[in-house]
Amino acid sequence: MNPWNEVVDSFRIRSKRFEAAKLISDGRIGARANRGRILAQEKIDALIWGLGHESPVVRRCCLEFLDQHPNDAAILHIVNCLDDPVPRVRWHAVHALMCDACKPGASYLSGDALDRVRATAASDLNPKVRRQAKQGLYLSR
Numbered sequence: 001m002n003p004w005n006e007v008v009d010s011f012r013i014r015s016k017r018f019e020a021a022k023l024i025s026d027g028r029i030g031a032r033a034n035r036g037r038i039l040a041q042e043k044i045d046a047l048i049w050g051l052g053h054e055s056p057v058v059r060r061c062c063l064e065f066l067d068q069h070p071n072d073a074a075i076l077h078i079v080n081c082l083d084d085p086v087p088r089v090r091w092h093a094v095h096a097l098m099c100d101a102c103k104p105g106a107s108y109l110s111g112d113a114l115d116r117v118r119a120t121a122a123s124d125l126n127p128k129v130r131r132q133a134k135q136g137l138y139l140s141r
Contacts, residue, residue, distance in 0.1 A: 004046030008062060012055040024065060034068040044071045051077050056086040063089065067096035079113050087126035094120060094129060098136030109140060 007023050010016040021029060024043055028034050039047075047069075050062035063081060066074045081093035097113050109117065121133035 002042055002046050002049065004043050005049050008046045008050040008058065009053070011050065011058045011061040012053070017057075017061070021061070021065075025069075031068050034065075037069055039065075039069045039071070041071075041073075044069070044073060048074055048077045051081055056084070056089050059084060059086070059089045060092050063092040063096045067092075067099055075113060079116050082116050082120050087124075087129050090120070090124060090126065090129045091132050094132045094136060098133075098140060100140075 004024070007020050010020040018029075024039070024047070025034050025037075028037070044066075047062045047065050050058050051066075053059055053062070059081065063078065066078060075097075078093055078096050082090055082097075084090050084093065094117060097109055097117055100109075117133050117137060121130055121137055124130045124133065
């Protein structure tokens, strides 16, 4: 088992979330400090594992980290989060796919990912998720 899965699992506990975030990001906190930084593959694998966690808080936190620490291995897993039952998780999945600020010189948005975001913009049940997708599509033109 990946030792980082335990750290990712602790995102579900509010009192442990900050320390877990520091461990995952090598002590750096926040998008500005982490933007575009490469993480060890074991950490990326644990974050991808966390996208399937039973806790929506863990899934959301993992999406935030995968947005800040881009890795092509995560794209399909992030796209799959567009089907998450929790709107906030879907919103963060859209953001992770659309926001290129954290991905200097790269983008998650191509092919199937772009088609899925378009479908989300057109038909997601939650208006905030639809709005996030529409705004992202508009800004990516």
